[in-house]
Amino acid sequence: MGMKLKIILKNKESVEVQLVDDKQVLDMLIMPLDFSFDKVLLTSIDKLLKRNRIRKVSLLEVVLEGFEEESSMSSLIARTVVEALKVK
Numbered sequence: 231m232g233m234k235l236k237i238i239l240k241n242k243e244s245v246e247v248q249l250v251d252d253k254q255v256l257d258m259l260i261m262p263l264d265f266s267f268d269k270v271l272l273t274s275i276d277k278l279l280k281r282n283r284i285r286k287v288s289l290l291e292v293v294l295e296g297f298e299e300e301s302s303m304s305s306l307i308a309r310t311v312v313e314a315l316k317v318k
Contacts, residue, residue: 232290235275235315237306237308239263239296245304247274249282268307288302292316 236248240260245267248258259274261267279286292315297305 233284233288234291234293235278235289236293236295237271237297237312238294239308245271245308247271247278249278249284263304268311269306271311275315278313280299286315289315 232251234250236246236250238246238248242247243263243282244260245263246258246260249256261270261274264270281305292312294308294312297308299305
């Protein structure tokens with residue numbers, strides 16, 4: 231399967247970022263969903279990858295879960311980050 235980064239909207243107040251390898255969660259961070267979500271999301275992903283000594287190019291897939299409301303600001307930010315991570 232390979233290395234995967236999941237960005238999961240847990241509820242209206244928090245987002246979980248998981249680093250998954252072959253369906254096993256290797257590491258995760260939970261962050262608040264607030265006005266600085268864009269900075270916190272990027273910083274958290276960077277921290278997670280550095281802490282596990284993983285380069286961006288090693289990620290086979292980046293997945294969004296729970297961001298069904300496409301017009302919300304958090305959904306737009308998360309989708310933009312996912313698209314940026316797909317560029318290698």
